[in-house]
Amino acid sequence: VGRRIGHVVLPHEQVIDLLAQAARDGRHVVRLKGGDPVVFGRGAEEALELARRGVSAELVPGISSAIAAPELAGIPLTHRGVASGFLVVTGQHAAGPGARVDWELAASFSGTLVILMGATRLAELLGTLCVHGRSPSTPAAIVQHAGRPEQRVLTGTVGNLPALADMAGIGTPAVVIVGEVVTLRERTRRHLEAPSERSDDACRSVRRRAVPSGVTGDQG
């Protein structure tokens, strides 16, 4: 049961029905998600909904694109003397009534800021950071299709990344990274093997771990 932004294959409620029914039929059911089920994956929500229907569940940690996407692009979330922490937020709402993210706090954070599900409103999100005092010259990057052969990475600044991404036609799924660690990519990329440069075998194995197949659009 997959989904893409804007293309709901099956309503969420029906997915739960399906899981509960299969479990009641005596089967062991795996609900496979991209990334980690509790990083914007509604994992606990689904487990609790299942519990209400008498079905117990287990949450199995996965590799979150919040960490893996920057890493596969040669951008470490933490690095001694550069960033000693990271903040992960959803980019689904920038300013406005739907915003539950404290963008003022995000703008003033000195570590690495990771924005998931923010590719479609990149200009609005990075603009919001600037409004709250973040310098437009802060290094920023966007990683699309992390871990896949078609992985694309763009680096720039908070000020120019939206235009760069627009020109390059970068779309979802993508992860946005803001902070000084982005500058490490230039140093690491010369020495790190990019997914597309790996042998097919290595590529497949990394891809399998980073982005389980069968689910697309989930950014957790």
Place this chain on the structure above:
Amino acid sequence: VGRRIGHVVLPHEQVIDLLAQAARDGRHVVRLKGGDPVVFGRGAEEALELARRGVSAELVPGISSAIAAPELAGIPLTHRGVASGFLVVTGQHAAGPGARVDWELAASFSGTLVILMGATRLAELLGTLCVHGRSPSTPAAIVQHAGRPEQRVLTGTVGNLPALADMAGIGTPAVVIVGEVVTLRERTRRHLEAPSERSDDACRSVRRRAVPSGVTGDQG
């Protein structure tokens, strides 16, 4: 090549020497770390040090205890209407000249705060949050040995967790979680299978993914 806090088995420099030498001998070398290599794991640092010695490397994402430890304790880092983001920091330095963490910002963050490597100075860290205005009644939890059969979880508040952990003798390695999501554990634990309640097979498989064996003490 393992390490524990306070028990350095081999100096870091010698580990790099070892890796570089083995690679120069024509071998493929795997440097296995607990968790993810770029979440306080010095992964990029080691890759750059190796590059200086003419050895290229690949960073392979892992499952970070920052996400997996709370999750295995039934605490989702994000949950609709409760937390729409999370902040991960190191607890190795609280106040004082060594502190590169903005504890004032951490104290005012409305999402989930995750502190890695903070078990040994729990009272100091949570006290620092209070000094910066965090309410002592904020839910907080500590998870020791996440994913292992000996996993232990304590929940309480920012105010009482240090005393509870002290009484229970909770030590390293442990992950500290601060925020409203901690209260979800009581709801999820009734329905989620805890690692110790799982069949041996399931337990082994989760453990293998969450905490690669051979490395202890790393909290990334």
